[in-house]
Amino acid sequence: MENLALLWGIVGPGVSGAVFGAGWWFWVDAVVCSAVQVSFLHYLPGILASLAALMFNAVNKDEIGYDYYSPYGDDSEWRVKLWLFVAYVVSFVCLAGSVGLLVQDALTDKGPSVWTGVAGVLQCVLVLISGLIYWTCHSED
Amino acid sequence: MTLSRSMRTCLHSGRLALLAILVSSGIVLQILACALYNNWWPMLTVIMYLLLPMPLMFFLGSNSPSMMSNEGDGWVNFTKFLTGASVVGSIAIPSILKHAGVIGWGALTMELSSFVVFGIAILWLIQMNGEDEYSSVF
Numbered sequence: 001m002e003n004l005a006l007l008w009g010i011v012g013p014g015v016s017g018a019v020f021g022a023g024w025w026f027w028v029d030a031v032v033c034s035a036v037q038v039s040f041l042h043y044l045p046g047i048l049a050s051l052a053a054l055m056f057n058a059v060n061k062d063e064i065g066y067d068y069y070s071p072y073g074d075d076s077e078w079r080v081k082l083w084l085f086v087a088y089v090v091s092f093v094c095l096a097g098s099v100g101l102l103v104q105d106a107l108t109d110k111g112p113s114v115w116t117g118v119a120g121v122l123q124c125v126l127v128l129i130s131g132l133i134y135w136t137c138h139s140e141d
Numbered sequence: 142m143t144l145s146r147s148m149r150t151c152l153h154s155g156r157l158a159l160l161a162i163l164v165s166s167g168i169v170l171q172i173l174a175c176a177l178y179n180n181w182w183p184m185l186t187v188i189m190y191l192l193l194p195m196p197l198m199f200f201l202g203s204n205s206p207s208m209m210s211n212e213g214d215g216w217v218n219f220t221k222f223l224t225g226a227s228v229v230g231s232i233a234i235p236s237i238l239k240h241a242g243v244i245g246w247g248a249l250t251m252e253l254s255s256f257v258v259f260g261i262a263i264l265w266l267i268q269m270n271g272e273d274e275y276s277s278v279f
Contacts, residue, residue, distance in 0.1 A: 013218040017225025025233035032241045134222065 012137025016130045020053070023126030030119030034112050042112065045098035046123045048090055053131025055087035091128050098124040156269060160262055167258035174244075174251035182243050183252050189231035192223060194263060231256050 027046050031038050059080055102117030144152070171190075174183045199220060235252035238244045 011221075013221035014225035014228075017222035017227075018229045019225075020222070021226035021229035021233065025229060025237065029233075029237045029240055032237055134218075137218070 008137055013134060016134040016137065019126050019133060020050075020130035023123045023130065024050075026119045026126070027123040030112075030116045034116050036110075036112055038112050038116060042101055042116065042120060045094040045101065045120055046127065048094040048097075049124045049127040052087050052091035052094065053127055053134075055090070056084055057131055057135055059084060091131075094124050095121075095128070156265075160265060160269070163258055163262040163265070167255045167262065170251050170255035170258060174248045174255065177251075178245060178248050180244055180248065182238055183235060183248055185238075186231050186234045186252060186256075189227045189234060190259065192227035193231065193259070195220065195223065228260075 024046070098117075098120040102114075102121050105112050105117035106114050171183070171186065175181045232253065235244070235249050239246070239249045
């Protein structure tokens with residue numbers, strides 16, 4: 001088990017980069033192969049998901065734990081929690097938004113194709129997973 | 142079995158020459174993929190190839206913890222992130238070009254094989270660099 005943790009610390013960031021890249025490249029493929037112009041609204045879930053992944057990687061993991069010596073906690077603890085909360089809200093909103101756009105694309109024929117919607121959902125999911133992977137591996141040290 | 146010093150340097154330079162051949166054949170494959178079909182779009186992958194060895198160039202020569210160790214600076218992790226993203230990018234760009242119909246199957250296979258050749262060369266370079274640290278004591 002110990003070896004696995006060490007190995008993860010070494011390749012983790014690389015895997016996370018690969019997943020992040022895969023997410024965005026699926027989106028690029030959908031935009032390039034789309035027959036219609038993809039509006040900016042469809043770009044939003046991906047951009048916001050990347051922002052959310054950045055946000056919850058920016059916190060220092062040590063600041064979240066409880067401070068045993070003072071029962072009322074540090075003054076700065078609520079700020080970290082607020083930041084994380086906003087990051088989670090943004091990521092769930094993008095997930096919901098991308099699924100909603102997929103359903104909308106599947107229902108009408110005039111807008112972007114189904115592949116655009118599917119790629120949007122894939123992009124959102126993969127970017128968020130990449131953020132999670134990066135978070136797990138940079139706290140190994 | 143211990144090799145004499147001259148034998149070891151000979152082997153070492155032989156390995157370096159083989160590595161250089163690998164890298165140049167990768168470059169040749171990449172350029173062929175464009176030149177044979179008279180379609181210069183696959184050259185976009187070159188951007189990814191430029192990004193790929195960057196972490197190696199930054200950290201291989203310096204004294205900071207090597208890439209294979211667990212201790213991570215923020216920067217070491219970030220460069221590994223970039224490496225991962227550019228690996229996927231160099232597979233993704235030819236695939237997107239093929240999906241959009243800009244290039245054909247032949248160009249796609251040449252691009253992907255050029256990527257595989259570069260990957261083998263870089264992995265071998267890392268392994269050779271790791272070996273040097275052990276054998277330099279003798």
